[in-house]
Amino acid sequence: MTSIMTNASAMTALQSLQSINSSLDETQSRISTGYRVAEAQDNAAYWSIATTMRSDNQAMSAVVDSLGIGAATVDAAYTGLNAAKDVLSEIKAKLTTATSDGVDKGKVQEEITALQNQLKTISDSASFSGQNWLSNTEATTNKQIVSSISRDAAGSLGVGAIDVDIDSYRLYSADAGILDKTIDIAQFDGVLGSATVETSAISFANANDKISFTVSQNGDAARTVEITQATLASAGLSDTTIRSNADLKAVYEQALSDAGIDGVEVSIDATDSLTFTSLESFKVTNAATTGTSAITVASMGLVATDTTASATGTFSTSVEDIDLNTLTLGQESAQIQAYIKVVDEALSQVTTAAASIGAVQNRIDLQQEFVSKLMDTVSEGVGSLVDADMTEESTRLKALQTQQQLGVQALSIANNSSQSLLSLFR
Template sequence: MTSILTNGNAMAALSTLRSISSNMEDTQNRISSGLRVGSASDNAAYWSIATTMRSDNMALSAVQDALGLGAAKVDTAYAGMESAIEVVKEIKAKLVAATEDGVDKGKIQEEINQLKDQLTSIASAASFSGENWLQANANGSVTKSVVASFVRDDKGNVSVKKVDYALNGGNVLFDTSGGNLGILDKTYNVSQKSVTVSVNTDGVASEHTVAAYSVDDLIAQNATFTTNTVAGKTTQLADVGGTFYVKIDENNWVEAMDVTGTGQEAVHDEGGVYYGVDTGAGPATAVAAPSSIANINIVGMSSTALDALISGVDAALTDMTSAAADLGSIGMRIDMQEEFVKKLSESIDKGIGRLVDADMNEESTRLKALQTQQQLAIQALSIANSDSQNVLSLFR
């Protein structure tokens, strides 16, 4: 049936044209935005995932900035510690030089004073962004943290991971709390000098490690020395307030006891009283150094005290080396984490792209096809509309 009121062909052609125009609008939006999923209405699941991951990527960008800041702090502390180690090495060398007979300790002390000032300068200057890890509270209650990563677990919970570095007496040069707990302002306990000797008792030899003393040690304690020669063998005995010491080699004296009738081979014969090694006189486990590095003053210091001070400085060097190694390992970890965060961020970008980015080759092809379809639909609508005009010819 032909009707001038209802044109079914035109209505069908118009519906097709509207559908094509809608598809063209979607395709043009994808081409202009570059997104296949630009809003929740396009694909709610993909849009939700992409939005969450974009948020996480922004957090990772902040983590990268924090890692850069943390790396700068660690590098500054490491540079300061490395420089301080070189200065303390110089101080140790000066102290060893001071052990030589006839050396002017006053002149050496002047050099040491300059080195101590340099240590103070290094510790004060090793600051970045207001933080100084070498000159801080060393009571163990302060922990410095560097943001390392932003993590979302499989349950959707988020957390920020950090690299912690606890400041304590083993890695802080100067203690700002006033407790003198820093490496350079604390007094170290050092092991007493010892020597291992072979003691013959009733024909059976056994080794014993005992405390060792130099002649300067004994002189400093106002010792009284006696010498005895028996059968061409000369031995020496020192008396320090009733405690006796025998000389066992060129450099060492050990505590002695009366071994008359004990079966132990005598080292010294003092008028019929025989003295041997006191095997129970083991070295002390902890002898305090005369001062901290920050307060070194060797003028008038005895050789015994100087030896203990050198041991204390060596112990401080061990702590400083360990602290520098810790800082170096943290710096390496931060560098590795920076690289990982960068790669992780790139991976997330790629993942988001796979979900929501438009394939421009595909969209371009689709647009060309839709443009052709649109032209055909317009032509079809034009033909359908002309059907009503053909009715006029029936009434002529």
């Protein structure tokens, strides 16, 4: 039926054109925004997931910044420890030089003082953004570097951190740091026998006269110590006769030096008691005498039985308190050896601290790389949910534009069809 009241063809064409225009608007929106799901109305579930993950990605960006700050702080501490290690090695070398006879210990101390001041400067300067782990007196030594965020199945957000305890890294900390805390060095004494040279001189009159004994330190292989005419001559006794405890002390020191034994001090007290002192455990064994002259082990203050040194005390000081100008007369060598052991212990602790910080550096680097990759992965995941496929959308746009043109033509034809009815009434 043909009606002038209702144009069904035009209505159908109009509905089709409206549908095409709606699809065209949607496609153009996707192309202009780049999103397939730009608003919640597009796909509520995907939009919610994407919004949450974008927020988490922004938080992860803050994590990357935090890791960067943490890395810079750790790098500053590592640089300081590495520099301190080198300075401690120099101090150790200066102290070793001071053990030599004839060295001006006052001049050596001036150099050591300069190095001690340099250690303090290094420690105070090793900071980043107000954080200094080397010169630190804070009661709380645990530091946290924000390293991650995570969301559990219930949707709760958690923040992860790398915990770093800086207590073992601190060089100065009100007498609790590596360089300002007191380090105790054990002292071992081996009390032998009583010498008789003060009442009866001992003469190495014959070339084959010899006193020998062995000394082992820290459980190492024993070294043989020999006293002969040559030993006395090297000790300054040209007539091969020991007449006093001072002579005997000089002879023992020479014999120990000839045997390559370091760090053993010789002392003879007012009661003629012979004592060997060292900062390392030691044992004196196999004392014996050979030769033509009537020289006895006992007259030299030695004993036939084995003597194991016992710990009798400690030498305590810190690296910052080392001072060659305060050495006790007669104990200079032992005290310098103690200083060397103190520096060596501090050097060991600094090396351990640097190695520990190196492990923290490595962990931060790995976490930075991981978080960066994770952000990329999250972005890709969100993109797969909400991003528009531009190839597909461009193809759809072309098709819809063609359909729109055809729809306009169809509507125009449908609208014009009613005009043909007029010809029936002419």
